[in-house]
Amino acid sequence: MKPRHHLYLDNELTAQLERLGSKPGMSKSAIVADALRAYLNRRATREVDDLLKARLDRISTQLGRIERDSHVLLETLSLFVRYQLTVTAPLPDADKAAQAVGRERFRRFVDQVGRQLATGRSIGATPADDGAVQ
Numbered sequence: 334m335k336p337r338h339h340l341y342l343d344n345e346l347t348a349q350l351e352r353l354g355s356k357p358g359m360s361k362s363a364i365v366a367d368a369l370r371a372y373l374n375r376r377a378t379r380e381v382d383d384l385l386k387a388r389l390d391r392i393s394t395q396l397g398r399i400e401r402d403s404h405v406l407l408e409t410l411s412l413f414v415r416y417q418l419t420v421t422a423p424l425p426d427a428d429k430a431a432q433a434v435g436r437e438r439f440r441r442f443v444d445q446v447g448r449q450l451a452t453g454r455s456i457g458a459t460p461a462d463d464g465a466v467q
């Protein structure tokens with residue numbers, strides 16, 4: 334046997350419950366039980382949603398900082414390269430030895446960047462004797 338409950342509802346809710354309960358196959362007890370069950374389930378879900386919302390907000394903030402930092406780094410590198418290309422005089426075509434040294438340094442630079450990316454180490458943590466670009 335199910336326990337009996339005495340509820341007090343305002344007139345508007347009572348009228349709506351009467352309309353729904355008057356349909357064939359519907360009982361007021363089943364309607365109230367379903368509504369209460371749905372309310373309690375939503376409440377538990379809302380608590381989980383509140384916890385996830387805080388975590389997602391924190392992750393979103395962290396991603397925003399990472400994006401900002403990467404833009405700063407990219408802009409810094411762009412400005413440095415532009416400045417370096419502006420102040421460095423081009424090598425004369427006749428100076429083949431200097432051009433060969435430049436190509437070799439660039440090749441070693443690209444190789445080092447590839448190694449750094451493959452190992453996941455920070456470029457700032459590289460020891461000076463680790464085949465650094467000269």
